[in-house]
Amino acid sequence: MVQFLKKNKEIGLLGIMQVLIFIVLAFGQWHKTSDMYVFAGVFLLQVISCIVLYYLFRKIFRNIEEEKKQSMLLKQQKYAEEHKKVKAQLDDQLEDIKEQVSHMLKNLQMNADKMSEKAFHEAVNEIISNSEQLYQVDFCDNKTIDAILYNKSLLAKSLHIPFDIQVQIPQQLNIAYVDLICVYANLLDNAIEANCQVDETQRMLKITSALKMNQLIVKVENAKPANLHIDKNSGKTTKTDTSEPHGLGLKILQRTAEKYHGDMLIQDKGHEVSVSVFMENVNVGTIS
Incomplete structure (x- = not known):
C-alpha cells in the first residue's frame, strides 16, 4: 500500500484533502465558527482537490498512452522476429527453387514443339506452382514497415483478402518507430477487421x-459493410453493433498525424472506404 501511494502521490493528496475538508466542517460545527469561514476553507480545499484530480487524470492518460506504445513495440518485435525467421528459411530454399524453375523452363523450351497442348499447360502450371513458393517477404526498404506489411499480408491471405501493396519507403525516416507502427498497423488492422464483415467475394x-516532397502519405483502401460509417471527429463508427470498440484506433491515428503537423482524411464510398494519413516535414534519416 505504501509503495502504491509513493508511485501515485496524487491519490494520497486527494485523500488528505478529503480528510481536511471533514476536519474543517467538524471544527466549524464544534466551535460554532462563522459559516463564511467554513465555506471559504472548504471551497479552497475543493479547488486544490480539483487541481490534484486534474493532474491525476493526466497521469492516468499518460500511463495508458505509454502502455499502448509498449504494446505496439512488443508487436513490432514479434513482427520483426517472424519476418526474420521466415526470410532466413526462404533464403535457404531460394536457390534450390530457382534452380528447379530454371531447369523446368529449359526443358519446356527444348520440348515445346514435341509436347501436346495438354502437356504444355501442365508443365506451365507446374512452373507457376513452384514459383509461388517464392513468397514475397520484402515489400519496402524500411524494415519496420516491411515487417508490419509481411505480418498483415499473411493475415490477409489466411482470411482470403486480396492485398495489393504499393509501398516505397526509404530505410530511415525521422519518425519514431512507435509512430510508424501506430499508423501502418492501425490502418491495416481496421481494414482487415472491416473486410471480415463482408462476403469473401467482395473483400x-x-x-x-x-x-513525396517531405510528406509521408499512407493510404489504405478496403471493403466494408455499407452500413458501417466512420465519423472522423468522434473517431467512432455509426454501426449499430457496438460490442467491439472501433474508434480508439482512429483517434490514435489522428493524434499521430497531428504530432507531425499532418492530418487524416476519410472517404466513405458505401461498400468501400479509404483512409489517408499525411505527415509533414518527414525526411530521410534517423529521428533526433
Whole structure:
C-alpha cells in the first residue's frame, strides 16, 4: 500500500484533502465558527482537490498512452522476429527453387514443339506452382514497415483478402518507430477487421504509401459493410453493433498525424472506404 501511494502521490493528496475538508466542517460545527469561514476553507480545499484530480487524470492518460506504445513495440518485435525467421528459411530454399524453375523452363523450351497442348499447360502450371513458393517477404526498404506489411499480408491471405501493396519507403525516416507502427498497423488492422464483415467475394485491401516532397502519405483502401460509417471527429463508427470498440484506433491515428503537423482524411464510398494519413516535414534519416 505504501509503495502504491509513493508511485501515485496524487491519490494520497486527494485523500488528505478529503480528510481536511471533514476536519474543517467538524471544527466549524464544534466551535460554532462563522459559516463564511467554513465555506471559504472548504471551497479552497475543493479547488486544490480539483487541481490534484486534474493532474491525476493526466497521469492516468499518460500511463495508458505509454502502455499502448509498449504494446505496439512488443508487436513490432514479434513482427520483426517472424519476418526474420521466415526470410532466413526462404533464403535457404531460394536457390534450390530457382534452380528447379530454371531447369523446368529449359526443358519446356527444348520440348515445346514435341509436347501436346495438354502437356504444355501442365508443365506451365507446374512452373507457376513452384514459383509461388517464392513468397514475397520484402515489400519496402524500411524494415519496420516491411515487417508490419509481411505480418498483415499473411493475415490477409489466411482470411482470403486480396492485398495489393504499393509501398516505397526509404530505410530511415525521422519518425519514431512507435509512430510508424501506430499508423501502418492501425490502418491495416481496421481494414482487415472491416473486410471480415463482408462476403469473401467482395473483400479487397490496398495500401499505397510513399515519401513525396517531405510528406509521408499512407493510404489504405478496403471493403466494408455499407452500413458501417466512420465519423472522423468522434473517431467512432455509426454501426449499430457496438460490442467491439472501433474508434480508439482512429483517434490514435489522428493524434499521430497531428504530432507531425499532418492530418487524416476519410472517404466513405458505401461498400468501400479509404483512409489517408499525411505527415509533414518527414525526411530521410534517423529521428533526433
